[in-house]
Amino acid sequence: MASKKTRKIIKKSKISKKSVKKSVKPKNKHQKIVKVKKLQVDSKKLLRLDEARKYVIDVSGEKGLEVFQFLISRGEMEENLLARKLKFEKANAIRKFLYRLYNKNLVSYRKVRKNNKAWYTYFWSANPEKLALIISQIYEEEIKQTKKSMELNKAEDFYVCDICNRRYEVNEALQNDFRCKNDGGILNHVEPEKILEDKQSRIDFLNKKLENVAKLIKK
Numbered sequence: 001m002a003s004k005k006t007r008k009i010i011k012k013s014k015i016s017k018k019s020v021k022k023s024v025k026p027k028n029k030h031q032k033i034v035k036v037k038k039l040q041v042d043s044k045k046l047l048r049l050d051e052a053r054k055y056v057i058d059v060s061g062e063k064g065l066e067v068f069q070f071l072i073s074r075g076e077m078e079e080n081l082l083a084r085k086l087k088f089e090k091a092n093a094i095r096k097f098l099y100r101l102y103n104k105n106l107v108s109y110r111k112v113r114k115n116n117k118a119w120y121t122y123f124w125s126a127n128p129e130k131l132a133l134i135i136s137q138i139y140e141e142e143i144k145q146t147k148k149s150m151e152l153n154k155a156e157d158f159y160v161c162d163i164c165n166r167r168y169e170v171n172e173a174l175q176n177d178f179r180c181k182n183d184g185g186i187l188n189h190v191e192p193e194k195i196l197e198d199k200q201s202r203i204d205f206l207n208k209k210l211e212n213v214a215k216l217i218k219k
């Protein structure tokens, strides 16, 4: 009796997960409506962005990027099959990479117990839309920080060491004979306008990038 009940629950949870997975074909009109809600992204173009590739490699290594790209191109896949397709020596060797990706929400899994066996079978799928959001957040954060530092730069004039780039206020630079305390480097006067210009062009550049990522998201 109990096992029958458990199976029922597993079946039920499978259906509720299906409704949010984009890789699963909708069975009826209602599910199609649910499917539209999920953010979709042009993952091919997304993975052409250096920042996107770099982020995935930082998280899970070159091999992890390979796993991620493969899941994007093939859709949801059973773990052992995935390991075989990607030529991992042991099926569980791929888990290390999948977990690293999973920790950043870049992949999801669903586990299914077949024929009342003791173990679960894992099906993995990629979440490229999460990557698009993460990349956007990275750009947004840098824009925010750059704007903040522009406010600081507007307020004052300062000097910068030509070796370590340490920043000195006018009085401090004067006291130290225009030499750096760390390394004796020469302290150069910095024109606030020049810095502000550089920062503004960095912000413009990042906004452009942000726009490009936004274009990849199909709403």
Ligand SMILES: [Zn+2]
Pocket (backbone or CB within 6 Å): 161, 162, 163, 164, 165, 166, 180, 181, 182, 183, 184, 185
């Ligand atoms: Zn210095």
